[in-house]
Amino acid sequence: MTGRDNTLWLQFWRDRRTDFHQIAVNSLLAQFWPSLNAAPGSRVFVPLCGKSLDMLWLAGQGHQVIGVELSEVAVKAFFKENRLRPVRRRVGKFTLWRSGRLSILCGDYFALTAAELGQINTVYDRAALTALPEDIRGHYVSQLRRIVPETATILLLTAEDLELEPLSNETDDVSDEIIALYGKDFVIELSHVQRIDEVDSQAFAAGEAGLYKVYHLSCKTPSQA
Numbered sequence: 001m002t003g004r005d006n007t008l009w010l011q012f013w014r015d016r017r018t019d020f021h022q023i024a025v026n027s028l029l030a031q032f033w034p035s036l037n038a039a040p041g042s043r044v045f046v047p048l049c050g051k052s053l054d055m056l057w058l059a060g061q062g063h064q065v066i067g068v069e070l071s072e073v074a075v076k077a078f079f080k081e082n083r084l085r086p087v088r089r090r091v092g093k094f095t096l097w098r099s100g101r102l103s104i105l106c107g108d109y110f111a112l113t114a115a116e117l118g119q120i121n122t123v124y125d126r127a128a129l130t131a132l133p134e135d136i137r138g139h140y141v142s143q144l145r146r147i148v149p150e151t152a153t154i155l156l157l158t159a160e161d162l163e164l165e166p167l168s169n170e171t172d173d174v175s176d177e178i179i180a181l182y183g184k185d186f187v188i189e190l191s192h193v194q195r196i197d198e199v200d201s202q203a204f205a206a207g208e209a210g211l212y213k214v215y216h217l218s219c220k221t222p223s224q225a
């Protein structure tokens with residue numbers, strides 16, 4: 001399978017319609033990454049990475065960072081804008097761009113194999129799951145299960161639009177969608193909930209209401225399944 005919206009994403013990058021790109025490191029990443037106790041040198045996977053500066057931050061923590069991104073425009077911009085000189089080589093259907101601890105596989109996430117991705121200790125997902133249409137998100141999670149070992153933990157950041165999901169007692173809880181997608185195989189810990197107007201956010205237009213949620217996900221052990 002391939003991402004259904006691939007043509008659209010490629011066009012967004014060509015047209016520079018990249019409002020989702022954050023011009024600073026995500027503050028929730030910096031705040032919640034330490035709680036994972038990820039060892040320096042361990043490998044962090046950043047699916048649908050765009051040209052996120054969060055990858056630079058993760059490499060700065062001593063991690064080996066490997067992103068996957070469809071658009072060559074995005075990958076080229078990431079290395080150029082950060083004054084890095086990558087080397088490139090072919091890996092299956094992908095082009096691997098690498099500079100020091102930073103690597104990006106350019107190609108379709110849904111076509112990636114575990115062998116091409118290599119060992120992964122932690123997954124960092126910001127606007128990857130939620131960038132995809134709702135009916136594709138189940139495939140995104142199944143693919144993640146195929147290519148990432150069960151021992152990997154996931155730091156998942158989501159943004160919920162309160163215009164679409166009006167305030168109720170449930171908004172401070174794990175969202176129903178996250179339970180539906182991850183609940184069978186993962187232990188879900190909701191670590192943090194923050195109203196969007198409390199943070200400097202690009203996720204919503206001015207005046208809109210929303211919630212950021214930070215989840216820690218880990219595969220269930222046989223006794224938890």
Ligand SMILES: C[S@@+](CC[C@H](N)C(=O)[O-])C[C@H]1O[C@@H](n2cnc3c(N)ncnc32)[C@H](O)[C@@H]1O
Nearest residue numbers: 003009020048049050052069070108109127131
């Ligand atoms: C909403 S952006 C988020 C980017 C990044 N995570 C960030 O925080 O800035 C989603 C990214 O996923 C990429 N993308 C979409 N579908 C993809 C696919 N099937 N394989 C790889 N990348 C994909 C898009 O080109 C885009 O850069």
